[in-house]
Amino acid sequence: MAVLPPDLTAARFASFLDELRGAVGADYVWSSDEDMVAYRDSFSPIWDTKEERLASAAVAPAEVEQVQAVIRIAGKYKVPLFPISTGKNFGYGGPSPNVTGSVVLDLKRLNRVLEVDDKRHFALVEPGVSYFDLYRHIQDKGLKVMVDCPDPGWGSPVGNSLERGIGYTMPHFRDHFGAHCGMEVVLPDGEVMRTGMGAMPGSQTWQEYPYGFGPDPAGLFAQGNFGVVTKMGFRLMPLPEYYRTGMITVPRRRDFVKLVQHVNYLNDSGLIGEVEYGSPLRAKMADPAFLALVTKTGGPSDAEMDAAASQFGLHNWQVELQFFGPKATTLENWNFAKGLILGDIPGAQALEGEHFALPVTEDQLDNLGQPYPTSIKRRRSLGVPSLGEWKIVRDDGHIGFFPVLARTGEAVFEVQRVLGDAMKEFPTLPPFFNALTTPLMWHTHTFQMVFAPSVKHDDPAHNAISHAAMIKCVAVAAEHGWGDYRAAPVYQDAVAGSYSFNNHVLRRFHEQLKDAIDPDGIIAPGRGGIWPRRFRAGGAPA
Amino acid sequence: MKRAAIIAAAALALTGTTLWAQEGPPSRTPAPVVRLNKADLPGRVVFEHSCAPCHGAGHGTDGAPTLPGTAALQRRYGGDPAALLEMRADIEAGFIRLFVRNGSGAMPAFRKSELTDAQIDQIAAYLRATAKASKRK
Numbered sequence: 164m165a166v167l168p169p170d171l172t173a174a175r176f177a178s179f180l181d182e183l184r185g186a187v188g189a190d191y192v193w194s195s196d197e198d199m200v201a202y203r204d205s206f207s208p209i210w211d212t213k214e215e216r217l218a219s220a221a222v223a224p225a226e227v228e229q230v231q232a233v234i235r236i237a238g239k240y241k242v243p244l245f246p247i248s249t250g251k252n253f254g255y256g257g258p259s260p261n262v263t264g265s266v267v268l269d270l271k272r273l274n275r276v277l278e279v280d281d282k283r284h285f286a287l288v289e290p291g292v293s294y295f296d297l298y299r300h301i302q303d304k305g306l307k308v309m310v311d312c313p314d315p316g317w318g319s320p321v322g323n324s325l326e327r328g329i330g331y332t333m334p335h336f337r338d339h340f341g342a343h344c345g346m347e348v349v350l351p352d353g354e355v356m357r358t359g360m361g362a363m364p365g366s367q368t369w370q371e372y373p374y375g376f377g378p379d380p381a382g383l384f385a386q387g388n389f390g391v392v393t394k395m396g397f398r399l400m401p402l403p404e405y406y407r408t409g410m411i412t413v414p415r416r417r418d419f420v421k422l423v424q425h426v427n428y429l430n431d432s433g434l435i436g437e438v439e440y441g442s443p444l445r446a447k448m449a450d451p452a453f454l455a456l457v458t459k460t461g462g463p464s465d466a467e468m469d470a471a472a473s474q475f476g477l478h479n480w481q482v483e484l485q486f487f488g489p490k491a492t493t494l495e496n497w498n499f500a501k502g503l504i505l506g507d508i509p510g511a512q513a514l515e516g517e518h519f520a521l522p523v524t525e526d527q528l529d530n531l532g533q534p535y536p537t538s539i540k541r542r543r544s545l546g547v548p549s550l551g552e553w554k555i556v557r558d559d560g561h562i563g564f565f566p567v568l569a570r571t572g573e574a575v576f577e578v579q580r581v582l583g584d585a586m587k588e589f590p591t592l593p594p595f596f597n598a599l600t601t602p603l604m605w606h607t608h609t610f611q612m613v614f615a616p617s618v619k620h621d622d623p624a625h626n627a628i629s630h631a632a633m634i635k636c637v638a639v640a641a642e643h644g645w646g647d648y649r650a651a652p653v654y655q656d657a658v659a660g661s662y663s664f665n666n667h668v669l670r671r672f673h674e675q676l677k678d679a680i681d682p683d684g685i686i687a688p689g690r691g692g693i694w695p696r697r698f699r700a701g702g703a704p705a
Numbered sequence: 706m707k708r709a710a711i712i713a714a715a716a717l718a719l720t721g722t723t724l725w726a727q728e729g730p731p732s733r734t735p736a737p738v739v740r741l742n743k744a745d746l747p748g749r750v751v752f753e754h755s756c757a758p759c760h761g762a763g764h765g766t767d768g769a770p771t772l773p774g775t776a777a778l779q780r781r782y783g784g785d786p787a788a789l790l791e792m793r794a795d796i797e798a799g800f801i802r803l804f805v806r807n808g809s810g811a812m813p814a815f816r817k818s819e820l821t822d823a824q825i826d827q828i829a830a831y832l833r834a835t836a837k838a839s840k841r842k
Contacts (some may be wrong), residue, residue, distance in 0.1 A: 193817065200807055201814035223818040250816060257813065273817040295754065316758065530767045540767050548759035553773040556811035590802025 165196060166219045166244040176219070179240040183222045183266075186232040190667075191255035191272070194220035198451070202267050204257035207619050208630040209653060211322065216652055217260050218245065227347070227393045228353060231266060234391065234685060235353040241683045241697075242421020244268040245690075246391045248290035251315060254563040254615065255326060256651035261689030264697070271391060278370075281306040283345060285370035287396045290321040294548040308399040309546040311336040316548025321395045325385050326649055329459075329605035331437040333487060333542045335432055339384050345369040347394035348384055350564040351681035356390070371398035373483040373681040386649070389674075389680060390685035400487075406523070407486040408516030410535055411501070412478040413508050414442065417470040420482045420572030422511075425504045426482055427570050428491030430473030430604065434496045435674045436485040438639075439538040440601035444468075448599070457598040460587065468598060478512070480601075483539050486518075493518065493606040506689050558617040562629060562654075564636045565611040566645035568602070575602050578645065580613055585639040589632040592616050611648065637661060652689065674699070707799045741791050742838035748831030751824045752791075759812070777810060795837035798829035 167176050178197045178677075183192045193199065201220045209215045222229045237244050245260035246268040252258070258267060273571050274291035274513060279301055286308075288297060294312040297320060305358065311330035313323055322338035345359045356362075358381045361369040383389045390671050413422050447453045453471060456463050463471075472479050484500055486493035503512045522546050530541035542549045566582075568574045583596035593613045602610035614636050616629035634657060637647055641661035650658040662669055673693045676685075684695035709728070739762045743749055753761070759774030771779065779788035787793055802825050808814035 191818070197806070201816040203814075205808050205813040221816070221818070249819070251813075253813065258816070269816065269818045271816065295758070418751075528762070537767075542766055550774075551769065551772060552810065553759060554765060554769055554776065559810055560813075610744055701782065 165194075166217050168219050168240075168266065169262060171240060171242060171264075175240060179236065179242055180220060182236045183220075183233060186236060186594065187222055187229050187547075191223040191225070192220065193222075198423045199374060199705045200267075202258050202425075202657075204253075204256055204259035204642075204651070205269065205620075206618055207231075207259065207651070207653070208362075208561065208562050208626045208633065210559075210618060210620050210626060214653070215263075216256075216261060216269045217263050218258075218260050219264045221269050222270050223269040223356070225272040227349065230268070230270070230273075230349050230391055231353045234349055234351065237266065238351070238353070238683065241685070243684050243688050244391075246290075248271060248315060248319035248325075249293050250478055251318045252322060252326055253315075254561055254651070255649055256653075257653065261655065261687060262684075263650040265687075269392070270391075276300040277394065279304070279306055279399070280370075281308045281399075281401070283371060284308055284399045284401055285396055286320075286399055287345075287370055287394060288320055289394060290319055291394060292321070293319055295316050295324075297669070298546070299550050300626070307402040309402050310548065311339065311342065311400065311510040311546055312543060313339075314540070314543055314552035316552065319538045320397055321392055324395065324397070324592065325392060326459040327385055328649075330546075331605070332435050332546055333400060334433065336398065336608040337437060337605055339383075339397075341607065342398045343381070343395055343549050344371065344373045345396040346381055346384065346392050346397050347653055348390035350390045350394050351685050353696055356394075357394075369388045370398070383676070386691040388690040388693055389676065390686060400546075403489075403521055404488040405486075405488060405490040405493050405518065407497055407518035408533070408537075408539065409486075409497050409500070410481055410483045410514040410516060410537075411504050412471075412481040412506075412512050412514075413476045413506050414472065414510040416472075416479045417572075418508050418511070419575065421481060421508050422480060422504065425500075425507065425572060426484075426604075428503070429496075429500055433498065434486070436487050437544065438485070438587050438604050439483040440604070441481050442479060442482070443481055443599060444472060444475065444479060445599050447471075447475055447477070455577045458583065458594045459598075460584055462576070462583065463598050465516065467469070467597045478510075482501070483516070483537060485539065485544055490520070521545070534638040550636075558619045561617045562633055562651060564633055564640075564650050565603075565648070566640045567606075567613065567648050568610045568613075568645050570602075570604070570608070570610045575600075575612070576612065577643070578640075581643055582612075582639060585635060586614075586632060588635065589628055591628060592632055606648070621687070627634060655689065655692045656676055702703075710735055716828070717801065730833045736824030739789060739792070740754045740839075743791070744831050744834030744838060746826075746827065746831045746834055747837075748829070751820075752828050752831050754792065755820055755829065762789055762791055777812070777828070790832055792839060794833050794840070796829060796832055801825050801829050801832075 202221055222233055243262050243265040244266040247258045248270050250258035254433045270290040273289035275286040275289045279286045294316040298310050311332045313328050323341050327340045330337045345361045347357045348403055349355055359373045359375040360366040362375050384392050486496050514535050528541055579598055579600050619625050637657050647658045677693050677695045682695050682696050688695055688698045754841045759772050765772050805815045
């Protein structure tokens with residue numbers, strides 16, 4: 164399994180590692196086969212194939228100055244570094260690099276919560292801080308702010324936001340990169356830069372005004388390879404006084420169009436938190452005739468679905484709503500939502516859900532008190548990190564494709580039909596796209612849908628199917644203007660290639676920038692589909 | 706795999722609880738939390754931070770009877786040995802290291818930057834002491 168960095172001899176590699184040891188200490192440089200197992204992507208669909216991307220070594224600095232030293236040493240030897248935060252980007256590559264032979268720059272030891280302010284509502288953290296760490300810090304100090312966390316709490320706010328990950332509370336906090344405010348970056352030449360107000364010596368507003376003056380380069384460091392982020396600020400929601408839930412169902416298939424419009428209004432007006440769309444009819448998918456209907460080629464007609472719903476005595480769609488804020492406000496917002504939707508969609512029904520004052524109790528976190536079956540995950544909805552949702556991982560992991568689509572019912576129906584039909588080429592995979600597949604409203608202003616076939620370490624044939632299906636999904640979706648939002652290294656070129664307006668000018672612009680500041684590709688060559696001149700010359704290395 | 710089984714597995718895998726939420730969660734009454742006599746050793750904090758979110762004694766989220774790691778070990782061993790790591794007096798540090806450094810199934814490997822060999826030794830000592838103390842009750 165041992166590999167070398169690109170264009171480096173074994174002897175030069177040994178010298179390089181010696182210099183790294185001098186910079187960070189011998190205990191924090193690893194290159195043995197045994198130590199490098201944990202730097203593989205255990206969710207990889209190309210696991211144990213010759214295409215798998217493997218790192219040659221890993222180095223774990225504990226200070227920004229050590230990060231600078233590592234980058235300068237890598238520049239001297241022209242060794243690509245692949246930065247990771249907590250290394251938990253599973254489904255999107257985990258800790259493994261784009262280029263085999265890269266050295267993982269493991270930032271887990273930069274693990275300080277530098278500041279949390281519950282009067283001005285922000286945090287400043289290092290990349291090795293996990294959501295668990297930040298939550299514990301807030302709880303231990305009794306601070307009145309809420310973290311917006313993804314499902315698994317072991318991830319890093321820095322890493323997750325740089326991957327444009329999401330959470331589950333109010334709209335402007337769910338987009339984790341959008342909620343960041345100020346960052347510190349070590350550039351490919353080893354210099355330290357701060358963005359926004361952090362660029363002004365003496366500023367007290369680094370985490371309150373993200374832009375400073377002039378162009379803001381912060382976006383280059385998300386899904387990019389222009390530097391190594393060593394500090395990052397985040398806006399935090401003040402701990403709300405009250406939490407309230409409710410469900411609304413609508414009877415006919417076409418009612419989904421109006422339902423989406425109303426929920427968009429509620430979301431964009433800041434009246435609700437994350438919503439969970441669903442269908443009561445999913446309970447009937449074990450019925451072979453109904454399963455055949457919802458997965459039929461070309462999709463079922465509205466009339467067919469309405470007839471099935473009538474036969475089962477169920478509504479076609481539901482949405483679960485969540486409200487945060489003062490108790491009276493949450494009640495009025497729920498009443499407003501009911502009035503808006505029930506007044507416009509004949510036959511719509513509303514169910515009152517649980518509601519209680521915050522902070523939440525352990526019993527309330529268990530989420531066993533809803534008067535109706537619920538799809539809301541209580542912990543993540545209230546910013547309490549956990550690993551409970553790891554229960555959804557089947558086999559040895561999965562890959563993920565989450566196309567971005569318009570927030571309309573029509574767009575949802577089209578994705579159901581187009582990708583449902585396209586994936587019939589892979590009959591052993593579950594029918595991820597069918598007539599009951601509902602959208603996710605994770606990011607603030609868009610819909611996404613999910614395709615996540617599993618991987619099995621001992622079944623390369625199964626993995627090959629998942630891999631081929633993933634590639635086809637990216638291609639077919641792109642033909643319809645639905646782009647993936649995040650991808651593992653093995654898919655990043657394909658996804659980046661689908662953002663091809665004006666002869667790929669966006670990619671060419673990124674390449675110009677990369678060539679200007681990192682022509683040798685010291686920082687994550689290939690990440691985000693951006694290759695520096697050195698690697699473009701001979702084609703992107705596999 | 707039969708088509709219906711694929712659908713059920715897919716819905717669970719993809720949307721978490723979305724399918725069964727329509728039918729009612731699998732358990733509205735999680736299994737009672739096991740009462741442990743937790744050893745007051747340095748490994749306790751390490752275990753609680755690094756392992757317990759999946760392998761702890763608490764019940765799972767949103768109606769799941771146990772946490773995912775405990776559920777996985779229950780499926781693997783059928784209860785013998787115990788699925789709950791804090792009830793395992795037989796686990797040596799080398800055994801833990803094998804799984805921590807290589808991963809197993811859905812559990813990824815853990816790097817030395819996040820969990821040192823010395824911390825794994827502490828976890829082993831904590832588990833042995835906790836299991837022995839808890840079984841005396």
